[in-house]
Amino acid sequence: MWQTFNFSKSKTHFLFNGKFNDAIKLVNKKDVVFITDENVFNAHQIKFKNQNCIVIKAGEAFKIQQTVDAIIDQLIEFKANRQTTLIGVGGGVVTDITGYVASIYMRGVAFGFIPTTILGLVDASIGGKNGIDVGVYKNMVGNINQPNFILHDYSLLQSLPIKEWQNGFAEIIKHACIKDAAMFNTLQQHDIDFFIKNKKATAQLIHANAAIKIKVVQKDEFEKGDRKLLNFGHTLGHALENQYELSHGEAISIGMTYACELSHQELGFKHTQQVVNTLAQYQLPTYASFNAKKAMKILQHDKKSEEDAVNYILLQKIGKGVIRKIEFAKLLDFLSK
Numbered sequence: 645m646w647q648t649f650n651f652s653k654s655k656t657h658f659l660f661n662g663k664f665n666d667a668i669k670l671v672n673k674k675d676v677v678f679i680t681d682e683n684v685f686n687a688h689q690i691k692f693k694n695q696n697c698i699v700i701k702a703g704e705a706f707k708i709q710q711t712v713d714a715i716i717d718q719l720i721e722f723k724a725n726r727q728t729t730l731i732g733v734g735g736g737v738v739t740d741i742t743g744y745v746a747s748i749y750m751r752g753v754a755f756g757f758i759p760t761t762i763l764g765l766v767d768a769s770i771g772g773k774n775g776i777d778v779g780v781y782k783n784m785v786g787n788i789n790q791p792n793f794i795l796h797d798y799s800l801l802q803s804l805p806i807k808e809w810q811n812g813f814a815e816i817i818k819h820a821c822i823k824d825a826a827m828f829n830t831l832q833q834h835d836i837d838f839f840i841k842n843k844k845a846t847a848q849l850i851h852a853n854a855a856i857k858i859k860v861v862q863k864d865e866f867e868k869g870d871r872k873l874l875n876f877g878h879t880l881g882h883a884l885e886n887q888y889e890l891s892h893g894e895a896i897s898i899g900m901t902y903a904c905e906l907s908h909q910e911l912g913f914k915h916t917q918q919v920v921n922t923l924a925q926y927q928l929p930t931y932a933s934f935n936a937k938k939a940m941k942i943l944q945h946d947k948k949s950e951e952d953a954v955n956y957i958l959l960q961k962i963g964k965g966v967i968r969k970i971e972f973a974k975l976l977d978f979l980s981k
């Protein structure tokens with residue numbers, strides 16, 4: 645059953661545990677243009693049969709202006725107009741770019757998402773942040789504009805590579821750490837193989853985990869307060885991601901590990917070992933050796949940084965994330981230990 649969630653300027657209809665074709669029932673079929681990437685298209689071709697479909701190259705490297713331009717050229721070829729609905733079917737790259745194109749094509753057309761990665765299902769598709777990268781700067785250009793709908797069809801996960809399951813579980817663990825101790829307990833009791841094999845448990849977990857993000861965004865759509873908590877693990881994570889060619893999940897997993905240690909130093913947080921063990925159960929890295937000075941340099945350009953400090957997301961306890969200002973000098977000291 646579709647559920648409606650209100651955001652400040654618009655509503656998003658959600659269908660958890662739906663079927664791909666339910667999306668077409670929502671809109672006029674001949675006015676739909678699907679946007680997907682090569683991997684998703686190849687794995688699920690039959691779903692796109694007889695549909696207007698734009699297939700982009702897969703991967704973060706293509707979340708750029710040239711891809712936007714190419715999509716717009718194809719929309720013009722398809723004679724897409726203000727009645728058109730764009731449906732992004734893919735991971736965060738596809739949904740970020742689809743939302744962005746929909747926001748600017750003809751000054752804005754309707755759009756919806758069918759996320760196909762764990763990360764997309766619980767995180768990237770939710771919250772209306774759309775955009776692209778510019779050079780080394782991630783998500784430098786974009787807007788906040790909520791999709792008309794988000795549809796979950798968990799059968800699409802059958803083709804998802806193990807690496808992407810790991811990436812997605814980093815965000816699942818993140819949401820549990822900052823907001824839901826009971827979910828963290830459930831995660832502690834299982835591992836990644838359990839969820840890959842157990843479709844029902846995965847569906848329940850994804851639904852509950854996505855609900856955490858929906859609630860945070862509803863409360864603070866424009867990131868003045870609580871939405872910042874979603875950056876748990878991301879401050880150091882982003883500083884390491886490109887430098888060491890880590891996947892996003894690996895980078896934020898390392899970021900969460902050190903954020904727990906910093907939480908211990910600053911707030912007396914007692915459960916670092918539990919978080920570290922849980923990350924390891926989902927085949928994610930934890931402690932790592934890296935160049936602290938180099939990481940600090942990148943971190944100082946983080947969107948959350950101010951002149952001499954950064955707003956760091958720490959844990960008071962499992963299930964309770966907090967924002968604390970940490971001076972750069974103190975952070976360098978901590979990271980150099």
Ligand SMILES: NC(=O)c1ccc[n+]([C@@H]2O[C@H](COP(=O)([O-])OP(=O)(O)OC[C@H]3O[C@@H](n4cnc5c(N)ncnc54)[C@H](O)[C@@H]3O)[C@@H](O)[C@H]2O)c1
Pocket residue numbers: 681682683684687702703704707734735736737738740760761763764767768769770771772773774782783800801802803804805808811892
């Ligand atoms: N807008 C937001 O709020 C938000 C939040 C978090 C992340 N993001 C963005 O999300 C992006 C990362 O998303 P991602 O991790 O989903 O990466 P992705 O979109 O690059 O997908 C990862 C890989 O999995 C493949 N893939 C996707 N679904 C598949 C399926 N079902 N079967 C087989 N292969 C499949 C893709 O082709 C790609 O190679 C980043 O650009 C990040 O900035 C956005």
